[in-house]
Amino acid sequence: MTAHPPSPPPDGGSWRQQTLQAGLDLLDQGLTVFDASLHLVAWNRAFLELLAFPSEMTRIGAPFEDFIRYNARRGEYGDEPEDEAVRRRVELALKFLPHDIERTRPDGRILRITGQPLPGHGFVTLYSDVTEQRRTEQALRQANLELESRVRARTAELQASNERLQEALDANEAITASLRRSEQQMRLVTDSIPALVAYFRRDRGYEYINRGYQDWFGLDPKRPELVSARAFLGPDVYEGIKPNVKRALAGESVTFDYELHTVRGATLSVRTTLIPDRAADGEVVGCFELTFDVTEQKQSQALIVRAQKMEAMGQLAGGLAHDFNNILTVIIGNLAALADARPQDQAVSEFTQPAVAAARRGAELIRGLMTFARQQPLQAGAVDVGALVSSVVRLVRPALPACLTLQAHAGDDAVWTWVDATKLENALVNLILNARDATPGSGRIDVRVRSAVLDGARAQALQLQPGPHVCVDVQDQGVGMDAATLARVFEPFFTTKRPGSGTGLGMAMVYGFVRQSGGAVDVRSAPGRGTTVSLWLPAAETPAELPALDEPGHVPDGARRGVALLVEDDGDVRKVVRRSLLDLGFAVIEAANGQEAQDILAQMDGITLLLSDIMMPGDIDGRMLARQARDRGQARQVLLMSGYAPGIDTLTDLPLLAKPFTTAELAAAIEELTT
Ligand code: ADP
Ligand code: MG
Numbered sequence: 001m002t003a004h005p006p007s008p009p010p011d012g013g014s015w016r017q018q019t020l021q022a023g024l025d026l027l028d029q030g031l032t033v034f035d036a037s038l039h040l041v042a043w044n045r046a047f048l049e050l051l052a053f054p055s056e057m058t059r060i061g062a063p064f065e066d067f068i069r070y071n072a073r074r075g076e077y078g079d080e081p082e083d084e085a086v087r088r089r090v091e092l093a094l095k096f097l098p099h100d101i102e103r104t105r106p107d108g109r110i111l112r113i114t115g116q117p118l119p120g121h122g123f124v125t126l127y128s129d130v131t132e133q134r135r136t137e138q139a140l141r142q143a144n145l146e147l148e149s150r151v152r153a154r155t156a157e158l159q160a161s162n163e164r165l166q167e168a169l170d171a172n173e174a175i176t177a178s179l180r181r182s183e184q185q186m187r188l189v190t191d192s193i194p195a196l197v198a199y200f201r202r203d204r205g206y207e208y209i210n211r212g213y214q215d216w217f218g219l220d221p222k223r224p225e226l227v228s229a230r231a232f233l234g235p236d237v238y239e240g241i242k243p244n245v246k247r248a249l250a251g252e253s254v255t256f257d258y259e260l261h262t263v264r265g266a267t268l269s270v271r272t273t274l275i276p277d278r279a280a281d282g283e284v285v286g287c288f289e290l291t292f293d294v295t296e297q298k299q300s301q302a303l304i305v306r307a308q309k310m311e312a313m314g315q316l317a318g319g320l321a322h323d324f325n326n327i328l329t330v331i332i333g334n335l336a337a338l339a340d341a342r343p344q345d346q347a348v349s350e351f352t353q354p355a356v357a358a359a360r361r362g363a364e365l366i367r368g369l370m371t372f373a374r375q376q377p378l379q380a381g382a383v384d385v386g387a388l389v390s391s392v393v394r395l396v397r398p399a400l401p402a403c404l405t406l407q408a409h410a411g412d413d414a415v416w417t418w419v420d421a422t423k424l425e426n427a428l429v430n431l432i433l434n435a436r437d438a439t440p441g442s443g444r445i446d447v448r449v450r451s452a453v454l455d456g457a458r459a460q461a462l463q464l465q466p467g468p469h470v471c472v473d474v475q476d477q478g479v480g481m482d483a484a485t486l487a488r489v490f491e492p493f494f495t496t497k498r499p500g501s502g503t504g505l506g507m508a509m510v511y512g513f514v515r516q517s518g519g520a521v522d523v524r525s526a527p528g529r530g531t532t533v534s535l536w537l538p539a540a541e542t543p544a545e546l547p548a549l550d551e552p553g554h555v556p557d558g559a560r561r562g563v564a565l566l567v568e569d570d571g572d573v574r575k576v577v578r579r580s581l582l583d584l585g586f587a588v589i590e591a592a593n594g595q596e597a598q599d600i601l602a603q604m605d606g607i608t609l610l611l612s613d614i615m616m617p618g619d620i621d622g623r624m625l626a627r628q629a630r631d632r633g634q635a636r637q638v639l640l641m642s643g644y645a646p647g648i649d650t651l652t653d654l655p656l657l658a659k660p661f662t663t664a665e666l667a668a669a670i671e672e673l674t675t
Helices: 015-025 045-051 064-073 082-093 131-181 183-192 212-217 229-233 235-249 295-341 346-372 385-399 421-438 456-461 483-488 506-516 571-583 594-603 622-631 646-651 663-672
Strands: 030-034 040-043 099-104 110-117 123-129 196-201 206-209 254-261 267-278 284-293 380-384 404-409 416-420 443-454 467-476 520-525 531-538 562-567 586-591 607-613 635-642 656-658
Touching: 015 040, 015 045, 030 045, 045 123, 064 082, 196 212, 229 235, 235 254, 235 267, 235 284, 267 295, 295 346, 295 456, 295 506, 295 656, 346 506, 380 385, 380 421, 385 404, 385 421, 385 443, 385 467, 416 421, 416 531, 421 443, 421 467, 421 506, 421 531, 506 520, 506 531, 562 571, 562 594, 571 586, 571 607, 571 663, 586 594, 586 607, 594 607, 594 622, 607 622, 622 635, 635 663, 656 663
Parallel strands: 404 443, 562 586, 562 607, 607 635, 635 656
Antiparallel strands: 030 040, 030 123, 099 110, 110 123, 196 206, 196 284, 254 267, 267 284, 380 416, 443 467, 467 531, 520 531
C-alpha cells in the first residue's frame, strides 16, 4: 500500500479542527463523513491509504457519486455496468440505513465497510482491512477440516486393526487348540510336503523336523533333540548360511539359496526360508524353517538364459552373414569376370586365383554362420535316423586314426524324423570329428540312436514340446569340457583349438540346424570324463512311401540325368560349363543368346534343365528366358548363372549360381533345385 501524506486540513481549519483531524489520522480504520446531500465532509489518512483515491478527489464537498463512479471504473464492483452500479449505490445511500458489508478489492485485499447514519442525516463510514483476519480464519477452518478427517481415518484404522487383532487372537486360540488336538495330523501334513520343515529354538536346538530330514540326511524325526545343523550340513555349508540364521533370530524373515549334499551323495540346489517365531512380548524365541529343492528350477533357468543368449547371437550373426555374403558375391563375381575377360593372361589369373580362393573360404564361413542363424533353407524329408547314422559312421571311419574305435548302435527298427538329411549328416560328422579331436591317443566313440518320449519337465528343460522324439547321442571318453567351455560351446567362432585347426563354427552349425528342425541339443561333459552330445529331433510317422535310397558317391553315367539347355554368349565359358554338365550325366544342347534359346525351347519337349547366363546380347536376357520357360513348363528345372552380383536381390524367385563354379558346386546347385 502506498503511503499517503496526512489528509489536508480542511481549508481555513481552526486548530481545533486540526487537532481533530490529527486524531482521526491516528486511527487504523479509514473514515469518511458524508452530509445529507451526500457530499464529503471529513476523511482520514487511513481512508486514503485503504482506498487509494487520487488526492484531488478528496476535498470537502466532493460528491459521493464521484467516488462510486471512480470505483466502478477501476473495477471495484466486478462486472456490474458502471451506471447501474452508481445508481444503485447512490439510491441505497440516500436511504441512510446502517450497513455492514465486506468487499474484496481487485488487488485481493478484503475491506469491511460499516456505515452509520448521523442524527442530522448524512452518515459516517468506517473502512477496515480484514484481509489477514479472514485468511487466518480460512486457514484455521481448513486445518480443522483436515484434522477431523485425519482423526476419522485414524479411528477407522484403529478399529480395523483391533478387529484384526481380535480375529487373530480367536484364530490363534482355535489353531492352538486344534494343534493340541491333532499334532499327529500336523506331522502327517508336513511329512507329505516335498520339502524340509523344521522348528529350532533361539539356542539353535531343534524341536521339530519332518520326514524330509530322514530322506535327505538320514535323521530320525522322532529325535529332533539330536539334530545339529552343523553336523547334517557339514561345516562348510553351515558356515555359509550362518549369517542368515543370525538375521532370522534377530527378527527378520530371510530366504536364501545354497547347495547341500544329501546322505546319498547327491548335490542339490535348495532354497530355505526362515521365519522368526516371536513370543507375546515380541522377543524372538525360535525359527520356522522351510527348505525346497530348486535344482530343476535352477537348471531350466540356466537353459532359458542360454537359449536367449543364443537367440541374440543368432540374430547378430544372421545380419552380419547376410551383408558379408553380398559383399563376397560381388568380390567373387567381379574377380571371375576379370578372369573370364582375360582367359589367356597368366598375370591376371596369378592374382585372381588366390583372391577367389580366399573369398570362397570366407563364403564357406558365412554359410556356417547362416546355418547357426537358421537362415539356410532346409530340404526336409522323412529320414530313417538309424540308417543315416550307420552310413555316416561307415563314411567317416576311414578318416579316423586306427586307435580310435567308432561304432554305431542303431537297433533294428527304423526310427523316422522329418529333417534335412544332408545337414543331419554334416552335423554328425562335425560331432564325430570333435570327439576325435577330444580323444588323444586311443579311445572309442559311440553313436547311439534311440526313441524316447519326452515328458513335460524334460521337454521343458530342452525347450521342446512333450511327446515322441528321436535322440542321437555322440559319446566320447576324451578330455571333456570344464563349465566355462561348456557354457560357450555353441557360440559361433568359439574354439579352444589351435589357430588354423578349428573355426569354432561346428557346434554353432549343429545348434542352428537342430533348432531350425524343431529339435534341441543337449551336451553333458566334465573334465576328464568325456562328452556326450545328444541331438533331439521330433519323431515322425513311418512314411507311406519309402524314400529311394541314394547311393552316396554314385556318379550317373551317360545321359541319365536328361537334357540340359546351356545358354551362354561366351564360347570359352560355354565350353567349360558344357564339360561339367556332361560329367554330371546330362546331354547338352547349346545356345549363344536368348533368342536362340527361346526357339529351341519352343521346338523341343523334355528339357530337364535350363542353365542360362543372365547378361547376354540381344533383347532377351537370362532372367526373362528362365521365367518364361518356368511359367510355360518348357523346362523342368531352371538355374541362372552370373558373374555379376548387382541384380541378385531382385532375383529371389530364381535360383542363381555365381560364376565361376566347379563341377561339384554345379552339382550341388542342381541338387538344391526343386522340380
Ligand atoms: P571347433 O571344433 O572348430 O573348435 P566347435 O564349434 O565344433 O568348433 O567346438 C567348439 C569347442 O567346443 C571346441 O573347440 C572344444 O573346446 C569344445 N568341444 C566340442 N566338442 C567337444 C568334445 N566332444 N569334447 C571336448 N570338447 C569339445
Ligand atoms: Mg568342430
